[in-house]
Amino acid sequence: MQIINVQTGIPFILNDRPVRSLSAPGTRLLDVLRQEFHLTGTKCGCKEGECGACAVLINGRLVTSCLVAVGSIAHQAVLTIEGYRKTERFAVLDEAFAEMAAVQCGFCTPGMVLATEALLSEHPHPSPEEIRQGLSGNLCRCTGYQALVQAVSTAAQKGAGLW
């Protein structure tokens, strides 16, 4: 059991920088990111782990941040869209998503982008089937997913070697 000093907060790595959260350990990581750190790229669509809009990477694994208590992630590495968008991989995704018009209202997009990152790290050359499975935890009500799947395929091709 990790002992957490309420004075010094919960230490974790946020977008490659060591930080401390002063929120109560039971606070949702989603709220910590949005309210304490003002990282509003992570969206809230349900707070019940069903929509994927709040998805972030923890140690490279895709998680819905609304279901994670900040107290449970001490010393772990959290990557949000704000950190990820500085990467070369993001640039490839950005271009592919734009080319395929895979962003409509954009609310699902940060979560989708991180889901794509998680997918491509595991399967650098995914089949359409694998893409659909990989994105199936993230809801999008606008696109019908077709453009998203094409965007991920395109990114996997254009960014070959990056993942």
Next chain:
Amino acid sequence: MRGEALYVDDLVIEGLLYGRLLHSDRARARIRSIRLPKLPPEVTVVDWRDAPARNQIHIVQDDMPIFAKDEVAYVGDVILMLVGPDEQELQNLLSRIQIDYQELTPVLDPQLSQQVFFDYHYGHGQVEQAFAEADHIFSETFHTGLQEQAYLEPNGLIAIPGNRKMTVRGSMQCPYYVKTALVRALGEAADQVQVVQEVTGGGFGGKEDYPSVLACQLAVAALKTGRPVKCILNRREDMATTTKRHPSRCHYKVAVKAGQVTAMDIDVLMDSGAYTTLSPVVLQRGIIGAPGVYRIPNLRVHGQARKTNTVPNGAFRGFGAPQTFFAVEMMMSHIAAALNQEPLAFKARQLVSQGDETSTGGRYHFYVSLPDLIKRAEELSHYREKRQAYARQTAQRYRRGIGIALIYHGCGFTGNSERDFIKAVVKLKKRTDDRVEVLASNADIGQGIKTTFAKIVADQLALPLEQIIVNNPDTDKVPDSGPTVASRSLMTVGQLLAQAAARLKQVWEPGKEQVIEEHYQHPEYMIPFDMDRFAGDAYPTYSWAVSVVELELDRLTGTADILGAWGIFDVGVPIDYNIVQGQMQGGFLQGLGYACMEHLTYSPAGVPQQTSFTDYIIPTAADVPNLVTDLVNNPFSHGPYGAKGAGEMPMVGVAPAYLEALEQAMNCGRLEHVPFTAEDVLDRLSDADGHLHPDFDTWTWQSKSEAESQPADPRQRKG
């Protein structure tokens, strides 16, 4: 894409308070008393007593209160708001408020409701005579269910009080609707009302009417506290209490003579829910489309919207059309099967074409592209061969089916509303740096209207796209070019912008500020629409669509895998191909959800049973792996670059295509409602094994030769 777009919940506002709503948990009751817990000094209660002018929200009518006064009409009706700095604290306090209700019996079934909100009739020809002379008379009743828009970003707004000014910002489709509602609700309390749309995470109609409700509630709270007040609904609250698609019951009676439909007598009932919201307009569009894409020489249509003690139903992509097009397409297929004909061939023989009268005695002034769309759909899907092959299949467990549906969508507002009520105005402002700003009130809710507007203006002026600026609408800056609804933004407002840009080009003076204003002109060719008689051109033109669904059913589990899905669309000419494709694909999937999975019900006490994505299931990336959408050009002479309305249409035809496919796969009779879930499939299959005449079957068939009603035989299903 970069997570930088600021939605309403991302805004940082000085001195912000939160507002949390107390919703009724009774469907119909009088409020005897309200007992509040002891409130800390920083928490304020806001209720009907605080409404400065009228405790009413203007939508079409004014029957919805801002805060319920002494009675509640549905589970979710807002009674009061608690305002304070700490959201969690407010939530805890809310749960400790006690309301003493005097319960009344709620009316949940519109068929039992005595309160008719709207009642319309129209028709033409000699209906009785056509039935008297018919070879066959068929009748059947269809039902469609509730559907939730399920935009990913929940509804949310912030009201910011100023010096005799009220500003509301947030997620919405129609800034000027919200403004009008606020002006009426606030009266003299605010000289000036400003409404600003922020980046909006999807709408689909769900942010057409509802934001006026929340805006009034928040503005009253902001007025009382003198501080900005924000409320972002949580998902359960949004699903349980905000507007949805109207459930419907459609009864069709159809006369056939010499293989042609000669008359339809149609009765449509829509469940309005507790308040009227947009029901009149939804019902109008629904009944105008009720005879579908067919030439019906004798027609009688009756439509009603009645009150029930359920969530008020309002706008949702398709706006009344998905209900009646589902019914008419199923009816036509069922008649074809009864007459031993292949449904598509039967339907194709009676399609409307250019020059024909519309259901309301207007005209199809322009080319009707349905035959081209059908041809393309057949090329891509091989519908006919598959339909025949699947009719012969003998497999027991895994069975396939394919279905097709033909629909139109009337582009723009119904009737003369553009001319008489909306009177759209747009402006182009050329700055001294020669960049051009588009000033229009249409909101980008993900459908890409900003890009499309910019493309039109850039093209007309022969400028690079970067030189065109389109900001989110702010009523202090943009004229009222009407709401973002009815697939009108591009066709109607886009056309005005094209005209304005053409004029700007003529007077262009480099380095000078110039403003061009353009006003809506009603197309001269239109036959004026008489709303009392439902006579004339209901729409300036029509977009057309053919949807095909092919599936494989597992009769053991009741689940169906989509093997293929095709949507072929005539939207005139697409201005941005990718944007239109995205609309078609997104809409198609919503249609599929409507057909088979999106299921919302109320308990006997009127409590919504599905209020989260856990139990209200919408399609995921894995559900339709093979959707193909295609566009067939058919330029519209009065739209910008030939464009017509697009956004709503793709969802309309999916449910009947899916159900026709499912019917073929199930092979146990007619299906007559959506959503038709896996559970429904299993129920129906077991029913069909047990009984010969299940009571869900409302089908009747009278033939002249026999002159008596033939019993429905659910086992006989041809085609």
